[in-house]
Amino acid sequence: MEELIALRELLQTGNLSSALLMIDEMEEMSKKDILNQIRSYSIILLLHLIKQKAENRTTRSWEVSIRNSTLEIQDLNARPNSKGNYLNNQELRESLDSGFRQAINQASLEVNEGRYDVCELEKIVDKQEICDRAMMIISSQRDLD
Template sequence: MEELLELQQLLISGNISEALLLVEEMTEMSKDDKLNKIFSFGIILLMHLIKQSAEKRSTKSWEISIANAVKQIQRTNKRRKTGGNYITTAELQETLEDAYQSALNQAALEAFAGKYDPETVAKMVDKEMILEQAIALILGNAT
């Protein structure tokens, strides 16, 4: 909020170059916030995809969590007024890759009643396939 007040003052005073720098900074802050939300929902999405793959089964709860995480990622990434997305598919891929280890750690706690450590669960699944599946679900290309 204080950034908006500062922007207003810069514009009123005619300091356009400083106002543009502040707008650029605010844009980056907004994008960082969106990336953080996508990262958090990405952990949830990947965790359930890892559990499905490792246990070779699914539950209604996992499926609903997957659908909710996908919806929240899509919603967070969608530009409301201009259409399109805030982050590119490459940035989405990078964010999910970054979230993967956290998701794997969480999945290890939940899959097989916590019987296996993350390294063991990692050997049970195909990381690249799970990341591809997550991207496909988010982009609406799931089969």
């Protein structure tokens, strides 16, 4: 809110160059927030895919979480006005890759009631396979809309 008040003052005083810089900063902050949200939902998606693979089973709760995380990623990634995306497929994949560490850390507490530490769990699940599956799910559900 403070930024909007400052922006109004800059515009009212005719300081357009500073106003434009402030708009650029606000756009960057907004984009960063969206990217952080995409990363958070990516971690949830990866967590449940890791659990499915490690336990060789699934639950309705995990399936719903996977679907909801996927829908949130798709919605957040879609630019409302330009019909494009904030992240292209390569950037989305990089986000999944970087979120994998947090997902497997959390999964080590949940898989088989915390039976495995991170190193053991990394031997059971393949990062590449999990991230590939996540990308496939995100892409295939996007095509269904």
